[in-house]
Amino acid sequence: MLSSRLSSRRRLRAAVLAAASAALVAAALPSPQPLGIGDPLFPHLGNPGYDVVSYDVAFTYSGSNSKPLDAVTKIDAWATQKLDRVNLDFTHGAVRTVEVNGLPAEFASAGEDLVIEPVVAVQRGSRMLITVTHTSDPRGPKDAGGWVQTRDGLAMANQADAAHRVFPSNDHPADKAYFTFRVTAPKALTVVANGTxxxxxxxxxTTTWAYRTSHPMAAELAQVSIGRSAVVTREGPHGLPVRDVVPTADRTAMERWLKKTPSHLEWMEAKVGRYPFETYGVLVADADTGFELETQTLSLFERSLFTTAAYPEWAVDSIMVHELAHHWFGNSVSPLGWSDLWLNEGHATWYEALYAEEKSDKPMEQRMRAAYTNSDRWRAAGGPPAAPKPPLPGQKISLFRPVVYDGSALVLYALREEIGKDVFERLEREWVREHEHGTASTADFTGLASRLAGRDLSAFFQAWLYGTKTPPMPGHPDWRSTAPKKAASARDTAPRTR
Structure with a gap:
C-alpha cells in the first residue's frame, strides 16, 4: 500500500513539474499572431506545421437564420514540425472551448486566426486531435462568403477563403482532407452535404443527418444545404449516383434542367476521362448570390438561373458544364496556390465554350477572338493569368476577374494552336490523371505540356501566362488586342461562374 502511494505521489509530482515547465515555455512565447503558408494573394491563409487528415464538423440549426448555429469541429492532423502553438483559420464565430489530444488548451484570436496553445507541445511526426466547440454565424455581408442565407434555410459559398467564416480549418487548397458533416435541424427541413x-x-x-466524402477536399469546396428541399436521384454514366437538391415547390419545373446532367457527365468523360468522385448533383438555392459555384459533388446554382429568361438555354447548359468541369479542374486537381487559379477557371471556361461550340453551334474561334481583343485590357485590370493582382481590400471575390476566365481559356486556345489538337487533348487527359485528388501548380502544367509536346515550351508559357501584353496568337497573325484607354476596373465585369 505504501509503495502504491509513493508511486502516485511521484506521478503527481511529475505532472506538476511538467505543467510548470509548460507554463514557463508558454510565458516565453511571443504574443499570438496570424500565420500563413506564404500564398502571395492571401498572406495569412493556411497555416504551417501540420497536415490535416480529416474534419468532423457538427452543426445544430434551430430553423432561424437570425442567430448563430452551435457547432463542434474536430480536426485530425499530423504535425510536420514541433508545435508549441497551433494556428487555425477561423473568424466570425465565438469559440467556447478547445482541446488538443483530449486536454483543455488555451486559445486566443489574432486577425482571422484561432491560436491554440496546447498544455504539452505537439511533437513533429505525431498525430493531434483538435476539438473546437464554437458558434457558426450565418449573419454578415453576403459578399463576404461562408454561409449563404436562402429563403428557406442555408447553403455554403466558401470560395476563395471563407470556409473559416463557418468552421475552424486549414483554409487553403494546398491542404486537402476528408470531411464528415453532422447536422441537426428541425424535422421539416432536409440536409444535404458533400459526399454521400x-x-x-x-x-x-429534429433529425440529425451525417454525410462523408470518399475523397479529399479543400475547405473552400465544402457544402451544406439546409432547407425545404426535394432530393431527386437518377443514374449517371456507369451507374454513377446523381442527386439533385431543389426547393420542393420547384421540383417539377426544374426537371427539364436536372435531367441534362447525365448527358453533361458523358460529354465531359469523353473529353478528359472518368468522373473522379462518388456522386454528383446540382444544388439549386433560392438565394441571390450573383454566381454559381463548384462545391465538391454538389455544385451550387442560383434558382434564378433556371427560372428567368435572362439566359438562353444554350448558355445555361454551358454554365452547368462549367461547374461540372471544375470537378476535374479545381476539385480533383486543386491549385497549389491561389495564383494557379487560372488552371481552374481557364479550363472550366474552356469546356464551357467547347460544349457551346459542339452542342449549340457557338464557334470557339469567335469567342476566343473576342477574348483576344479584350485581353490587354483584362491584363491591365487584373494582371497576367498566372500572376494575378491581389483582390481589392475588403473585396476578396474581386480575385475572380475576366482574365482568369476567358483570358485564361485564351491561353489554352493558344496552346492548342501551338502544339496541335491531338497533343493538347492528350495533355488534358494526362493532367487530370496524373494529379487526381491532389494539388498541382502552374509549373507542373507547363512541364507536362513541354514533355508531351516533345519540346521546351517555357518561352511560350512565359509570354502567355506572365506577360503584361498579350502575345501574338499562333495561326492568327491578324488578331489584335485593344489596349486600355484609361485605368481599368479590377473587377471589370467578372463572369457569374466561379
Missing part, C-alpha cells in the same frame, strides 16, 4: 449520406437519425422534433 452515412446516417440519418430522427428525434422527436
Amino acid at each position: 449520406r452515412v446516417a440519418k437519425t430522427a428525434g422527436a422534433t
